[in-house]
Amino acid sequence: MARTVLILGAGTGGLVAAHRLRRMLDKEHQVILVDRSPQYSFAPSYTWVMLGMRDARRISRDVSSVQKKGIEFLLGEVQAIDAAGKRVTVNEREIEFDYLIVALGAEYSSDEIPGLGQCWTFYHLDGADGLSERLQTFASGRVALVVSALPVKCPAAPYEGALLLDDHFRRRGLRDDIDIMVYTPEAAPLPSAGPKAGERVVELLSSRNVGFEHGRQLVEVDQRSRRMRFRDGSIANFDLLIATPIHACPTVLRQSGLADEGGWVSVDRETLATGFDDVYAIGDAISIPLGDAAVLPKTGVFAHGQAEVVSRNIAAEIAGAQPIWAFGGQGNCFLSTGARKAAIVTGNFFTEPTPDVDVRGPNRRWHWAKVGFERLWLWRWF
Numbered sequence: 001m002a003r004t005v006l007i008l009g010a011g012t013g014g015l016v017a018a019h020r021l022r023r024m025l026d027k028e029h030q031v032i033l034v035d036r037s038p039q040y041s042f043a044p045s046y047t048w049v050m051l052g053m054r055d056a057r058r059i060s061r062d063v064s065s066v067q068k069k070g071i072e073f074l075l076g077e078v079q080a081i082d083a084a085g086k087r088v089t090v091n092e093r094e095i096e097f098d099y100l101i102v103a104l105g106a107e108y109s110s111d112e113i114p115g116l117g118q119c120w121t122f123y124h125l126d127g128a129d130g131l132s133e134r135l136q137t138f139a140s141g142r143v144a145l146v147v148s149a150l151p152v153k154c155p156a157a158p159y160e161g162a163l164l165l166d167d168h169f170r171r172r173g174l175r176d177d178i179d180i181m182v183y184t185p186e187a188a189p190l191p192s193a194g195p196k197a198g199e200r201v202v203e204l205l206s207s208r209n210v211g212f213e214h215g216r217q218l219v220e221v222d223q224r225s226r227r228m229r230f231r232d233g234s235i236a237n238f239d240l241l242i243a244t245p246i247h248a249c250p251t252v253l254r255q256s257g258l259a260d261e262g263g264w265v266s267v268d269r270e271t272l273a274t275g276f277d278d279v280y281a282i283g284d285a286i287s288i289p290l291g292d293a294a295v296l297p298k299t300g301v302f303a304h305g306q307a308e309v310v311s312r313n314i315a316a317e318i319a320g321a322q323p324i325w326a327f328g329g330q331g332n333c334f335l336s337t338g339a340r341k342a343a344i345v346t347g348n349f350f351t352e353p354t355p356d357v358d359v360r361g362p363n364r365r366w367h368w369a370k371v372g373f374e375r376l377w378l379w380r381w382f
């Protein structure tokens with residue numbers, strides 16, 4: 001019997017799942033990929049866009065190109081999901097599914113923190129592009145990088161941004177006139193990766209004279225006086241404020257009952273199954289608890305790994321075989337540090353009592369590995 005696998009979201013997780021399923025399933029089965037955006041862009045390169053090292057177009061692709069691989073692409077807004085009734089509404093049209101993979105990522109907002117909406121950010125492509133112009137004329141003063149709230153996608157990216165800015169201003173001969181600070185509500189960098197990884201990032205920051213204050217939850221930004229206030233009452237000045245937006249589970253998932261009280265979609269951490277039959281969720285939209293109140297970081301590498309597991313298991317089930325694949329918490333993420341060097345955060349986040357995660361480098365090898373990965377990714381899925 002012909003089956004329909006519907007994939008919501010054509011970002012990291014959705015793209016991988018759609019390609020894998022299309023290759024594994026017979027032609028009679030339909031693979032439908034839905035996204036509101038016709039364009040995909042490669043987020044790990046946003047920090048390079050910020051520094052003018054990448055053009056926004058170079059890291060963007062048309063999602064509709066997946067159609068040449070036999071994947072049906074539907075450009076539209078996912079408005080409602082009836083997970084129990086196996087129906088999704090896209091642009092007022094109902095689509096029925098046999099299997100559903102939810103890969104809608106995280107939604108951004110800034111309303112809860114006054115003034116945050118007026119800050120610079122490299123957490124989306126337009127923001128990174130805008131910053132590249134702003135940085136051309138910034139020649140002295142304090143640059144503050146602020147993690148505005150948790151969770152935050154790719155928890156290494158704010159630290160990467162700070163180290164790359166240090167390198168950028170050094171190369172322009174301006175570093176002595178520029179102070180770089182990182183503020184975060186985290187107790188230490190990369191809390192889900194365990195204490196060793198956090199210590200290594202702090203060492204990297206201090207070796208480059210980047211100031212670091214942890215435990216600082218932003219509550220207000222006043223752009224006129226260029227001051228920000230934290231929950232503990234402390235105040236910090238800035239001349240250029242670069243902040244991460246507040247992340248939330250997409251509204252449609254909260255409205256459809258797929259998100260739980262914690263605000264994100266709960267899944268079985270090995271199979272990515274939700275509480276609904278044949279409905280799976282992957283990537284940034286889900287929350288997987290680890291020990292010590294930590295959660296699995298929202299990163300592309302995990303969205304990718306989870307997509308591999310879910311697509312293989314669905315294909316096996318459709319073929320009448322046993323779904324045997326399990327997501328194991330293994331992942332790695334590059335952390336560019338400038339001067340054509342990068343570190344890699346690598347290991348297993350599911351090991352107990354603490355994650356077995358290490359920070360290696362920085363060196364040239366990991367920089368070129370990241371460049372190669374960028375190329376491979378944009379070639380492989382488009």
Ligand SMILES: Cc1cc2nc3c(=O)[nH]c(=O)nc-3n(C[C@H](O)[C@H](O)[C@H](O)COP(=O)(O)OP(=O)(O)OC[C@H]3O[C@@H](n4cnc5c(N)ncnc54)[C@H](O)[C@@H]3O)c2cc1C
Nearest residue numbers: 009011012013036043044078104105154283284299300301
């Ligand atoms: C600056 C930055 C640097 C990063 N660096 C790294 C890195 O080095 N390594 C790494 O592993 N990860 C990195 N990440 C994180 C990575 O990009 C994300 O974790 C990953 O893209 C999540 O994949 P996803 O499929 O869950 O969601 P996404 O890739 O965000 O895709 C979600 C898709 O759903 C669509 N969508 C959402 N709601 C709707 C709706 N209602 N209707 C229709 N479509 C909808 C969106 O348009 C989007 O295309 C970085 C992120 C940022 C911001």
